[in-house]
Amino acid sequence: MTGQASLSSRPLARLWPRRRPSVLPGFGLTLGFAVFYLGLLVLLPLAAVFLRAAGLTPEAFWALVTHPRTIAALRVSFGASLVAAFINVGFGALTAWVLVRYRFPGRRLLDAVVDLPFALPTAVAGIALSSLYAVNGPLGGLLAPLGIKVAYTWLGVVVALTFIGLPFVVRTVQPVLEDLDKGQEEAAATLGASRWQTLRRVVLPALAPALLTGFTLAFARAVGEYGSVIFIAGNLPYRTEIAPLLIVIQLGEYNYAGATALAVVMLVIAFVLLLAINLLQAWSRRRLGGV
Amino acid sequence: MDHPMPPAPASPTPGPSAARAFPSRRRGRWHPPTTETAPTRAVLIAGAVLFLLLVLLAPLISVFAEALADGLPGYVAALTDPEALSAIRLTLLVAVLSVPLNALFGLAAAWAIAKFEFPGKSLFITVIDLPFSISPVIAGLVYVLVYGAHGVLGPFLQAHDLQVVFALPGIVLATMFVTVPFVARELIPLMQEQGTGDEEAALSLGASGWQTFWRVTLPNVKWALLYGVLLCNARAMGEFGAVAVVSGRIRGFTNTMPLQVEILYNEYNTVAAFAVASLLAVLALATLVLKTLLEWRYGDALMARRGH
Amino acid sequence: MRIDIQGIHKEFGQFPALRGVELTIGDGELIALLGPSGSGKTTLLRVIAGLERPDAGQILFNGADMADTPVQERNVGFVFQHYALFRHMTVEDNIAFGLAVRRGRQRPSRAQRRARARELLELVQMGGLHHRFPAQLSGGQRQRVALARALAIDPAVLLLDEPFGALDAKVRKDLRRWLRALHDETGHTTVFVTHDQEEALELADRVVVMRDGIIEQIGTPEDLCLRPATPFVYGFLGDTNMLAVLVREGTAWLGDRALALPPAPPVPDGPARLYVRPHDFRFTDDSDGAIPGTVQAIRRRLDALRIEVSVGGHHGPVEVALPAPAPAPEPGQTVWLRPIAHGLFPGGQGVFSEYEA
Numbered sequence: 001m002t003g004q005a006s007l008s009s010r011p012l013a014r015l016w017p018r019r020r021p022s023v024l025p026g027f028g029l030t031l032g033f034a035v036f037y038l039g040l041l042v043l044l045p046l047a048a049v050f051l052r053a054a055g056l057t058p059e060a061f062w063a064l065v066t067h068p069r070t071i072a073a074l075r076v077s078f079g080a081s082l083v084a085a086f087i088n089v090g091f092g093a094l095t096a097w098v099l100v101r102y103r104f105p106g107r108r109l110l111d112a113v114v115d116l117p118f119a120l121p122t123a124v125a126g127i128a129l130s131s132l133y134a135v136n137g138p139l140g141g142l143l144a145p146l147g148i149k150v151a152y153t154w155l156g157v158v159v160a161l162t163f164i165g166l167p168f169v170v171r172t173v174q175p176v177l178e179d180l181d182k183g184q185e186e187a188a189a190t191l192g193a194s195r196w197q198t199l200r201r202v203v204l205p206a207l208a209p210a211l212l213t214g215f216t217l218a219f220a221r222a223v224g225e226y227g228s229v230i231f232i233a234g235n236l237p238y239r240t241e242i243a244p245l246l247i248v249i250q251l252g253e254y255n256y257a258g259a260t261a262l263a264v265v266m267l268v269i270a271f272v273l274l275l276a277i278n279l280l281q282a283w284s285r286r287r288l289g290g291v
Numbered sequence: 292m293d294h295p296m297p298p299a300p301a302s303p304t305p306g307p308s309a310a311r312a313f314p315s316r317r318r319g320r321w322h323p324p325t326t327e328t329a330p331t332r333a334v335l336i337a338g339a340v341l342f343l344l345l346v347l348l349a350p351l352i353s354v355f356a357e358a359l360a361d362g363l364p365g366y367v368a369a370l371t372d373p374e375a376l377s378a379i380r381l382t383l384l385v386a387v388l389s390v391p392l393n394a395l396f397g398l399a400a401a402w403a404i405a406k407f408e409f410p411g412k413s414l415f416i417t418v419i420d421l422p423f424s425i426s427p428v429i430a431g432l433v434y435v436l437v438y439g440a441h442g443v444l445g446p447f448l449q450a451h452d453l454q455v456v457f458a459l460p461g462i463v464l465a466t467m468f469v470t471v472p473f474v475a476r477e478l479i480p481l482m483q484e485q486g487t488g489d490e491e492a493a494l495s496l497g498a499s500g501w502q503t504f505w506r507v508t509l510p511n512v513k514w515a516l517l518y519g520v521l522l523c524n525a526r527a528m529g530e531f532g533a534v535a536v537v538s539g540r541i542r543g544f545t546n547t548m549p550l551q552v553e554i555l556y557n558e559y560n561t562v563a564a565f566a567v568a569s570l571l572a573v574l575a576l577a578t579l580v581l582k583t584l585l586e587w588r589y590g591d592a593l594m595a596r597r598g599h
Numbered sequence: 600m601r602i603d604i605q606g607i608h609k610e611f612g613q614f615p616a617l618r619g620v621e622l623t624i625g626d627g628e629l630i631a632l633l634g635p636s637g638s639g640k641t642t643l644l645r646v647i648a649g650l651e652r653p654d655a656g657q658i659l660f661n662g663a664d665m666a667d668t669p670v671q672e673r674n675v676g677f678v679f680q681h682y683a684l685f686r687h688m689t690v691e692d693n694i695a696f697g698l699a700v701r702r703g704r705q706r707p708s709r710a711q712r713r714a715r716a717r718e719l720l721e722l723v724q725m726g727g728l729h730h731r732f733p734a735q736l737s738g739g740q741r742q743r744v745a746l747a748r749a750l751a752i753d754p755a756v757l758l759l760d761e762p763f764g765a766l767d768a769k770v771r772k773d774l775r776r777w778l779r780a781l782h783d784e785t786g787h788t789t790v791f792v793t794h795d796q797e798e799a800l801e802l803a804d805r806v807v808v809m810r811d812g813i814i815e816q817i818g819t820p821e822d823l824c825l826r827p828a829t830p831f832v833y834g835f836l837g838d839t840n841m842l843a844v845l846v847r848e849g850t851a852w853l854g855d856r857a858l859a860l861p862p863a864p865p866v867p868d869g870p871a872r873l874y875v876r877p878h879d880f881r882f883t884d885d886s887d888g889a890i891p892g893t894v895q896a897i898r899r900r901l902d903a904l905r906i907e908v909s910v911g912g913h914h915g916p917v918e919v920a921l922p923a924p925a926p927a928p929e930p931g932q933t934v935w936l937r938p939i940a941h942g943l944f945p946g947g948q949g950v951f952s953e954y955e956a
Contacts, residue, residue: 022406022407022408022487023491023494024406024407024487024490024491024494024500024503025500026402026403026406026500026504027403027406027407027409029399030398030399030400030402030403031399031400031403031407031409033395033396033399034396034399034400034403034415035415037392037396037399038396038400038418038419038471041464041467041468041471042418042421042422042468042471043418044437045433045434045436045437045468046421046425046433048433048436048437048442048443049429049432049433049436051443052436091339091342091346094335094338094339094342095339095342095343097335097339098335098336098338098339098340099339101326102332102335102336104336106340108583110339110340110343111583112579112580112582112583113343113347113348113579114343114347115579115582116347116348116351116575116579117347118522118525119522119525119529119574119575119576119578119579119582120350120351120529120571120572120575121528121529121530121531121548121549121552121568121571121574121575122529122531122532122549123529123531123549123550123552123553123568123571124354124529124549124552124568124571124572124575125350127354127552127553127556127564127565127568128350128351128353128354128357128565128568129350131353131357131561131565132349132350132353137353138349138353139345139349159346162346163346163347163350166346166347181681181683182325183679183680183681183682183683184683184684184685184686185324185325186324186325186650186670186677186679186683187677187679187683187684187685187748188685188696188700189324189325189650189669189670189671190324190648190650190670190671190673190675190676190677190749191696191697191700191748191749191751191752192671192672192674192697192700192701192752193671193696193697193700194671194700195324195327197700201696201699201700202685205685205687205688206685206686206687208687220424223426224424224425224426224427224428224429225426225532226426226427226428226531226532226535227427227531227532227535227549231553231556243426244426244427244428244429244532245428247426247428247429247432247536248428248535248536251432251435251536254441256435256436256441259432260432260436263429263432263433266426266429267425267429270424270425270426271424273424274417274420274421274424278417286734322669323650323651323652324649324650324669324670324671
């Protein structure tokens with residue numbers, strides 16, 4: 001099965017690496033269909049964006065992406081996403097810890113509720129958050145006397161992005177926490193470490209790769225988020241206008257060049273984040289795996 | 292080698308009553324070394340519950356509260372509005388078209404990836420997940436750039452009087468783009484873990500390729516397939532950003548339910564907006580319940596478990 | 600340090616893991632807790648460490664009750680079955696962990712901690728590997744790091760849970776000898792848990808055989824081999840044959856034959872079980888008081904000739920081991936068996952049948 005013999009007898013095989021021989025049928029059919037489908041649906045249309053961007057001169061491209069309104073929109077998207085991702089790491093870790101380590105009535109329900117942002121359409125979340133945090137809404141009304149305005153402010157963007165990002169952190173940390181060997185905590189205790197020392201020096205480092213991955217996932221999702229944000233953000237240009245909304249606005253104004261340039265910037269950032277997540281996971285597997 | 296037998300075990304073994312002879316008097320400082328003290332636990336649980344209530348549950352509750360703000364008649368009226376009904380129909384149609392195609396893709400991709408070794412496999416898996424990391428707005432944008440009036444294929448489509456963008460095909464395409472990975476990513480790890488042993492056994496017993504797939508592979512992955520379809524469907528029906536870009540929002544024609552929610556909300560028709568939203572919320576809840584049931588009942592058949 | 604274990608009970612839910620365990624471990628002793636899985640041996644080890652709280656009973660360290668002393672303050676070196684090394688720390692940081700988490704003036708400086716870790720690495724013969732991560736070590740090396748980490752806090756007692764369980768046979772044998780040498784060198788009071796009788800007998804000063812949460816026998820390896828105290832110990836340590844007999848007026852009867860057995864303490868009249876190890880049978884020409892049988896099968900092994908002899912009744916075949924050079928009888932041949940050592944325990948058949956060899 002190693003193909004050692006066939007390689008030497010067929011020099012071409014070395015130039016064109018082939019799949020390992022298998023008795024199962026359907027390789028060509030299924031891979032062909034999958035590649036064709038993915039290419040037609042995802043890859044070729046994506047290529048069209050880069051193609052369209054390539055039609056711009058570098059100067060024009062640069063002018064578009066450095067337009068103050070574009071910069072402001074990117075700043076709002078990335079700044080709010082960063083803050084939301086940090087909030088989610090904190091509360092996501094707490095939620096995962098409580099769900100995995102403690103037994104209390106309603107735990108299963110709580111566990112199921114964590115996935116709500118995955119299941120609830122973003123537009124629904126958007127209008128619900130907006131009416132909750134409006135000055136006359138149930139939660140906004142509580143915060144207004146304290147001088148805190150959420151809806152139609154930058155804070156509102158953070159709230160919406162926290163909502164949609166939370167499950168990414170919880171669902172990344174949870175399985176790692178479940179698999180965490182309690183023996184390590186016991187070992188730390190027998191060596192004299194207090195509970196707090198054990199959490200800080202043994203548990204937290206073990207969770208760090210998962211936390212970082214969850215952070216990156218929540219951040220990546222938040223940067224591209226549209227539906228849940230636009231209702232609560234107020235969408236003031238330069239203040240609470242997010243980058244995806246700016247793309248929609250530019251499309252509406254038939255400013256295809258502007259929309260394309262901004263899309264390219266966001267796509268590149270998305271690819272970098274995706275790469276970061278993959279590297280992160282490979283790194284943590286290599287370093288911590290196999291004990 | 293002869294030797295006498297000692298008569299009795301070396302240790303006296305008092306019965307269970309001895310356990311009660313010592314009342315448990317050491318409640319003091321001792322608690323299991325791998326957990327926190329009861330007050331700490333209570334505080335942490337309360338913190339998590341409060342956070343989830345405020346951030347996740349409060350919006351859900353407010354959807355239903357707002358939808359029923361004018362009472363049941365207003366709710367029913369909002370849902371039986373012709374525009375609302377047409378939005379519901381369109382959303383169902385989009386799901387019916389896009390979900391089966393993505394399921395088919397998921398099965399094909401998982402078969403190729405899990406049952407065969409070929410170069411570029413990990414890259415292929417990454418590309419399948421790509422739509423998850425792309426803003427839905429960009430997913431819509433790419434189709435406008437390809438099929439729109441000023442798009443790559445725009446002139447060709449206009450010449451043949453075909454409309455993709457601002458019409459059903461565009462909505463379906465954008466929805467498919469966003470939901471491509473759902474089925475595949477449930478099936479790939481599971482089928483990878485299951486390996487090829489079952490299929491090889493079936494083939495060796497004389498089954499054809501199709502018979503092997505229908506009678507061996509599919510039953511092995513049916514719950515994971517259902518799980519993926521469930522999540523795919525929820526996203527397909529609820530997709531907003533991508534569809535918003537390609538739909539053109541022609542009332543009664545290219546408005547899906549999420550778009551209808553937006554329009555009604557922006558027109559300050561709050562009750563109607565939340566009424567339509569409540570249907571989507573019910574869909575989300577049903578998805579969550581089914582998903583939890585599947586995980587609970589068929590957890591082993593869903594998840595590729597590391598090391599048994 | 601001397602450890603007194605007095606009347607320890609521990610239940611997990613409804614399952615009684617320990618049912619009144621009494622044991623005294625002398626200073627510097629090397630003790631093995633031996634038993635099948637579910638016998639409570641690991642639970643007992645964890646109770647000593649303070650990882651579990653007993654429902655009743657006391658653990659005394661040098662006469663002091665440990666009930667209110669949490670595990671952090673008991674100063675026990677515990678080596679876990681799967682080592683529980685901290686994966687994100689280097690070998691050196693793993694070993695120095697117990698020193699690094701000390702507070703105030705008790706905490707050695709970073710340089711002192713490093714020096715101690717290096718010193719211990721030398722002791723466990725792993726000098727130079729201090730910068731490795733646990734994932735980069737072999738199983739035997741991880742085992743040693745776990746041991747060095749436990750020794751770093753200068754523990755009052757060393758507790759090891761199945762220390763060689765996860766290693767392959769060759770490494771296991773080497774480490775076993777090495778651990779014994781280390782114990783003799785450092786003189787720590789040491790308790791280890793094992794389900795491997797060979798390991799327990801070879802390594803320990805005294806072996807504690809446990810079953811179903813009670814202690815069946817405490818003794819030196821020689822006691823256990825030559826004077827098993829209970830049918831369970833008979834069956835658990837090595838192969839044995841069990842024959843249901845009837846005792847009448849001090850004589851054991853197998854069916855209608857009175858058996859001539861070596862002298863032993865009397866057993867009350869009634870049903871009894873006769874235990875004989877395969878190598879404690881001899882073939883004899885003198886049929887008087889011997890067990891008649893028919894040779895069924897013969898298997899040659901490196902060290903012995905194994906012969907299955909059917910003895911009639913409802914017994915399965917009896918296994919007899921002869922020294923390897925012995926001439927083999929023919930299958931079908933009629934033979935007479937005479938035990939040269941045995942155990943005779945009162946009670947009906949079937950009570951301990953699950954432990955038959």
